[in-house]
Amino acid sequence: MSEERNEWCFACGRHNPIGLKLNFREMEDRYVSTFTAGPEHQGYDGIVHGGIVSTLLDEITARYIYAKGYNAVTARLEVRFRQPTPVGQELTVAGRVVGQRGKLYEMQADIRLPDGTVTAEGKATVMILED
Numbered sequence: 001m002s003e004e005r006n007e008w009c010f011a012c013g014r015h016n017p018i019g020l021k022l023n024f025r026e027m028e029d030r031y032v033s034t035f036t037a038g039p040e041h042q043g044y045d046g047i048v049h050g051g052i053v054s055t056l057l058d059e060i061t062a063r064y065i066y067a068k069g070y071n072a073v074t075a076r077l078e079v080r081f082r083q084p085t086p087v088g089q090e091l092t093v094a095g096r097v098v099g100q101r102g103k104l105y106e107m108q109a110d111i112r113l114p115d116g117t118v119t120a121e122g123k124a125t126v127m128i129l130e131d
């Protein structure tokens, strides 16, 4: 997985013209990003498409392990859509490690509105690849 080609990542790549272009920061034991969806990201009017919600949760978990220096892929992702995620509001996406067993990291993530309301939660299993 070359760094240059990874810059086409739909969620975080700088070169992808239709990507989400997420930025990240580590805050204590959490990996955090913010994103404001536009109408191009919606399914029903005004509501972020579930695939985009899933992408945000997928990215914040797998990329945290990548940021720790490993090539890693999502092996499993479970999403709980608690309530509609609105377009046009800044979303805070956060993930953290909750367990590790060999090559497998168990992760949790959520998406919050500016008032702290959780709109979606994710549980992910991220696997480190040998190389």
Ligand SMILES: CCCCCCCCCCCCCCCC(=O)SCCNC(=O)CCNC(=O)[C@H](O)C(C)(C)COP(=O)(O)OP(=O)(O)OC[C@H]1O[C@@H](n2cnc3c(N)ncnc32)[C@H](O)[C@@H]1OP(=O)(O)O
Residues within 6 Å of the ligand: 003, 006, 007, 009, 012, 013, 058, 059, 062, 063, 066, 072, 073, 074, 075, 076, 104, 125, 127
């Ligand atoms: C500074 C510049 C930056 C530049 C910019 C960087 C950008 C860089 C982006 C990075 C951020 C990317 C963020 C996107 C993250 C994705 O979305 S990755 C894409 C989606 N995921 C995939 O495509 C993965 C596809 N699946 C696979 O490749 C393979 O199934 C896996 C996950 C590697 C596992 O392969 P495998 O051969 O099954 O692994 P194996 O070693 O045989 O498994 C051993 C054991 O692991 C466990 N296991 C395997 N799978 C699972 C599972 N799903 N659940 C639980 N246990 C499991 C089991 O215990 C298994 O034993 P058995 O039950 O089979 O006896």
